[in-house]
Amino acid sequence: MMPPPDVEELPDYEPAPATLYRLTRAQYQNCLRDLLGAVDVPADLEADTPLHGFASVGASELTVSPRAAEQLEAAAFAVAGQVFGDAERRQALVGCDLGEAGCVDDFLRRFGRLAWRRPLSGEEVGELSALYAELLRTLRDPWRAAEFTVATVLQSPWFVFRVERGEGAEGQRRYSDVEMASRLSFLIWNSAPDDALLAAGERGELATPAGLETQARRLLADDRAREAMRHFFGEFFLLDRLDGLTKDRDVFPQMSPTLGAAMRREVEAMIDDVVFGRDADLRSLLTTRDTFLDAELAALYGLPPVEGPGHQPVHLPPDNPRGGLLGTAGILALNAHNTVTSPTLRGKFIQNTLLCFDIPPPPPGIPQLSDSEDGPETTRQKLERHRSDPSCNGCHQFMDPLGVSLENFDAIGAFRTTEAGLAIDARAVFEGQTFEGPRQLGELLREREEIGACFARRFFRHGMGHLESEAEERAVRDLIDAFRASDHRFQALVVALVTSDAFRLVGEDE
Amino acid sequence: MRPLHRRTLLKGLLGGAAATVALPPLEAMLNLHGTAWADGSPLPTRFGVWFWGNGIRREHWTPDGEGRGWQPRAELAPLAPHRSHLSVITGHEIKTATHPHHSGMTGIMTGARYHQNGTTRDTIVTTFARPSVDQIAAAHYEGQTPFRSLEVAVCRFWGTDEGTTFQHLSHNGPNNVNPSEYSPRRVYERLFGMGPAAPQLDLARRSVLDAVMGQITRLKGRVGARDRIRLDQHFESIRAIEQRLGAPQAACAVGEPPAADYPDLDGREQIAEKNAAMSELVALALACDLTRAFSVMFSTAGSGVIVWPAGARNSLHQMCHDEAAPQPTVHATVVYTMERLADFLNRLKQIPEGDGNLLDHCSILCTTELSEGNVHSNDEFPILIAGKGSGRLKGDWHHRGRGKPNTSHAVLTALRAGGVPAPTFGDGPGLVGDSIGELEA
Numbered sequence: 001m002m003p004p005p006d007v008e009e010l011p012d013y014e015p016a017p018a019t020l021y022r023l024t025r026a027q028y029q030n031c032l033r034d035l036l037g038a039v040d041v042p043a044d045l046e047a048d049t050p051l052h053g054f055a056s057v058g059a060s061e062l063t064v065s066p067r068a069a070e071q072l073e074a075a076a077f078a079v080a081g082q083v084f085g086d087a088e089r090r091q092a093l094v095g096c097d098l099g100e101a102g103c104v105d106d107f108l109r110r111f112g113r114l115a116w117r118r119p120l121s122g123e124e125v126g127e128l129s130a131l132y133a134e135l136l137r138t139l140r141d142p143w144r145a146a147e148f149t150v151a152t153v154l155q156s157p158w159f160v161f162r163v164e165r166g167e168g169a170e171g172q173r174r175y176s177d178v179e180m181a182s183r184l185s186f187l188i189w190n191s192a193p194d195d196a197l198l199a200a201g202e203r204g205e206l207a208t209p210a211g212l213e214t215q216a217r218r219l220l221a222d223d224r225a226r227e228a229m230r231h232f233f234g235e236f237f238l239l240d241r242l243d244g245l246t247k248d249r250d251v252f253p254q255m256s257p258t259l260g261a262a263m264r265r266e267v268e269a270m271i272d273d274v275v276f277g278r279d280a281d282l283r284s285l286l287t288t289r290d291t292f293l294d295a296e297l298a299a300l301y302g303l304p305p306v307e308g309p310g311h312q313p314v315h316l317p318p319d320n321p322r323g324g325l326l327g328t329a330g331i332l333a334l335n336a337h338n339t340v341t342s343p344t345l346r347g348k349f350i351q352n353t354l355l356c357f358d359i360p361p362p363p364p365g366i367p368q369l370s371d372s373e374d375g376p377e378t379t380r381q382k383l384e385r386h387r388s389d390p391s392c393n394g395c396h397q398f399m400d401p402l403g404v405s406l407e408n409f410d411a412i413g414a415f416r417t418t419e420a421g422l423a424i425d426a427r428a429v430f431e432g433q434t435f436e437g438p439r440q441l442g443e444l445l446r447e448r449e450e451i452g453a454c455f456a457r458r459f460f461r462h463g464m465g466h467l468e469s470e471a472e473e474r475a476v477r478d479l480i481d482a483f484r485a486s487d488h489r490f491q492a493l494v495v496a497l498v499t500s501d502a503f504r505l506v507g508e509d510e
Numbered sequence: 511m512r513p514l515h516r517r518t519l520l521k522g523l524l525g526g527a528a529a530t531v532a533l534p535p536l537e538a539m540l541n542l543h544g545t546a547w548a549d550g551s552p553l554p555t556r557f558g559v560w561f562w563g564n565g566i567r568r569e570h571w572t573p574d575g576e577g578r579g580w581q582p583r584a585e586l587a588p589l590a591p592h593r594s595h596l597s598v599i600t601g602h603e604i605k606t607a608t609h610p611h612h613s614g615m616t617g618i619m620t621g622a623r624y625h626q627n628g629t630t631r632d633t634i635v636t637t638f639a640r641p642s643v644d645q646i647a648a649a650h651y652e653g654q655t656p657f658r659s660l661e662v663a664v665c666r667f668w669g670t671d672e673g674t675t676f677q678h679l680s681h682n683g684p685n686n687v688n689p690s691e692y693s694p695r696r697v698y699e700r701l702f703g704m705g706p707a708a709p710q711l712d713l714a715r716r717s718v719l720d721a722v723m724g725q726i727t728r729l730k731g732r733v734g735a736r737d738r739i740r741l742d743q744h745f746e747s748i749r750a751i752e753q754r755l756g757a758p759q760a761a762c763a764v765g766e767p768p769a770a771d772y773p774d775l776d777g778r779e780q781i782a783e784k785n786a787a788m789s790e791l792v793a794l795a796l797a798c799d800l801t802r803a804f805s806v807m808f809s810t811a812g813s814g815v816i817v818w819p820a821g822a823r824n825s826l827h828q829m830c831h832d833e834a835a836p837q838p839t840v841h842a843t844v845v846y847t848m849e850r851l852a853d854f855l856n857r858l859k860q861i862p863e864g865d866g867n868l869l870d871h872c873s874i875l876c877t878t879e880l881s882e883g884n885v886h887s888n889d890e891f892p893i894l895i896a897g898k899g900s901g902r903l904k905g906d907w908h909h910r911g912r913g914k915p916n917t918s919h920a921v922l923t924a925l926r927a928g929g930v931p932a933p934t935f936g937d938g939p940g941l942v943g944d945s946i947g948e949l950e951a
Contacts, residue, residue: 020733049689062686063741064744065686066658066747067661069747070751127720127724138717139714156722163732186727250826337824337828467635509734510736
């Protein structure tokens with residue numbers, strides 16, 4: 001919990017070494033669809049292992065386990081089988097007559113370039129072509145041989161991993177223009193570069209910040225960017241946990257199998273509206289009164305039914321106690337237990353996720369909590385008793401006082417005024433400021449410098465695919481400054497990252 | 511791969527048809543006395559780990575009495591029917607304990623400290639510095655069965671942000687994990703689903719895998735040291751598929767596939783049902799000699815599973831911290847968990863093998879990542895060894911350590927009972943070279 005050092009005290013900037021990135025589950029699926037068109041990718045794929053909050057960081061550490069290799073083999077044959085089982089699709093993919101001289105090499109050159117995100121060397125084309133000939137001898141059918149060759153390309157380490165090594169003299173290495181095409185598209189689209197982006201790289205147009213910005217803006221305008229950023233914020237806030245949200249049905253009769261997913265959709269739509277719909281100050285996510293509700297959520301919020309199917313735009317009325325991210329049922333329910341709220345978890349979400357203030361895990365030898373002997377008490381009262389122990393208060397003082405301000409919302413995020421028959425007191429004091437409820441909390445947090453800095457810091461980590469090192473801290477500070485200078489426009493943050501030295505330079509191998 | 515199983519002959523007799531014939535597993539593959547394989551090699555011994563998260567309640571766990579005269583208390587009572595196959599070890603301590611959950615998990619599974627993944631944040635993110643004990647056994651058995659090891663999990667709760675230590679059990683090294691399969695149907699399909707393929711298709715698949723391995727080898731020459739280790743594993747993973755090509759199919763009675771899905775009923779996870787299906791599949795995989803090393807992760811380290819059949823209304827991890835002493839629901843959860851373990855052991859026992867049963871030929875380390883969840887303790891560590899290790903273990907014994915001995919002694923005992931001639935287990939303060947002689951036959 002040390003305060004971050006001043007910029008002057010930071011070590012000199014050094015770029016991170018190159019690393020192989022295993023495609024995340026979503027990237028693998030997206031790449032196959034971008035490459036082959038509509039294919040049914042088997043669901044039997046390894047789940048991502050997020051590290052430091054992001055699957056992209058896990059992807060730079062993990063490898064291909066025996067089970068994963070089996071799954072990747074099965075998936076490669078499944079999608080290749082779908083394309084080659086359809087006479088029109090396989091003809092469109094191959095684009096020539098396999099029996100004609102040069103067709104196989106020509107196809108492998110075209111398909112390999114998009115699959116491996118780089119032009120293939122003549123030697124590589126020759127090897128794949130020899131494999132095709134071998135498969136043709138075994139299978140005695142050109143289409144089957146081509147199908148198996150495609151399945152090979154899709155199991156290759158060149159497909160399963162992103163290989164970005166950089167080029168240039170020692171101490172001045174930077175990612176090649178073609179590698180930059182991949183770096184750009186995997187960050188902004190969560191998928192492989194399209195032909196236009198690869199071609200821009202091959203023409204040397206991704207060597208300058210201006211060239212990178214042009215392509216980044218083009219990618220951001222595509223719906224794939226919205227999907228990719230939905231993914232980023234989903235990981236940031238752990239929104240995928242809402243799909244399987246478990247809350248006690250006896251305590252919460254409103255809980256249904258679909259409510260968790262509806263909550264997720266609200267938070268995602270609210271973020272998408274700020275980031276892409278309005279390209280607004282990202283901090284307004286904490287205070288916005290524009291949200292998206294379906295029938296189930298409108299009922300949970302005590303609002304009139306929405307008109308139309310699915311989630312519809314709703315402007316919260318002035319007397320509504322909700323507002324911003326911290327007033328959504330999704331965030332309130334995720335950071336609560338199964339039957340009761342947890343001001344600690346909600347406070348931890350604010351400190352750890354939104355403000356990047358790390359709180360150590362509980363120490364060994366935690367004292368036993370007991371129930372009060374003086375009759376019922378609220379969650380707040382119970383926590384205050386807990387905090388009277390100095391060993392607990394050391395950390396809980398950072399979390400609980402923020403979390404109690406949201407006590408008017410129960411463990412599924414429904415509004416309430418009492419708990420255990422007692423009136424709820426949601427007044428809170430944090431660092432000298434008195435406030436209550438998500439609206440005032442959002443206003444208060446929005447003015448904190450750490451909010452913008454934290455978004456930028458986490459996006460840096462996600463985008464770089466590793467835990468930021470001390471030697472990169474100067475680059476992180478530069479990104480934070482650029483984000484602030486853009487009035488906290490998230491799309492500007494994306495452009496600032498991809499045009500930064502940190503995104504373009506390569507350190508020496510460890 | 512074992513050169514010639516009786517199973518191969520069996521497949522030949524059936525003319526290569528899908529080998530899901532109704533035979534008592536293995537019986538047809540044994541010699542006339544039922545004490546060894548038809549080719550004369552001895553019956554295999556298997557090693558496994560059965561893991562649950564968040565520990566136990568000591569006052570209900572530690573048995574009364576020692577040696578053969580031990581009497582289970584409430585939390586071991588569900589295992590009483592299996593006491594002849596049970597070694598109970600108490601009084602031991604993790605010697606590499608520094609951090610709740612993390613050091614317990616890596617301490618018991620590797621006998622060593624965890625490897626911290628990055629150092630710039632206070633919230634700890636760790637992975638295993640060394641291979642987990644199941645993989646030490648897997649390395650010893652490698653090449654004798656189609657699958658090097660099998661990893662399954664039951665309760666779906668998955669920690670997300672404290673590193674692989676909170677997400678996976680089986681590790682080959684730092685961030686080199688063998689993720690557990692959570693779907694019984696997928697385990698079934700993996701083990702038994704592959705029908706025999708036409709020889710030319712196997713040949714073509716082999717060409718594909720060879721080409722991919724060639725690409726991995728060439729790429730290795732272009733990357734840094736850390737990435738070379740990752741590509742080595744990728745290579746090994748592909749090689750394992752290639753080695754199975756053309757290998758005989760399982761020749762066991764495998765029955766109907768399990769349900770495709772176990773959806774929550776009224777918002778409640780079907781824990782017992784999933785556990786039963788997974789237990790059955792692991793038992794079959796062992797009976798059919800598809801693998802000899804396995805792990806069952808009933809729940810993860812620090813698991814937030816809601817064990818509703820035990821009366822729990824909130825996550826287990828939270829209850830360990832919040833439920834008032836003496837934590838009756840946490841206790842009921844441990845009892846429920848041991849009932850699930852008893853179900854698994856029962857299925858192993860039901861499968862006859864040689865002149866006994868499958869459990870006779872297993873050594874299963876049953877443990878968790880800390881002693882008591884409410885205080886995060888690492889002493890009085892809960893450890894059981896189930897099975898007789900093909901006669902290497904006495905069974906029906908409570909060994910109580912004096913002076914807080916190292917938990918690694920117990921793990922080494924289990925490993926050696928699995929027929930793995932490991933000279934030592936662990937590293938640094940966790941390192942030991944002695945097993946617990948009192949438990950050995």
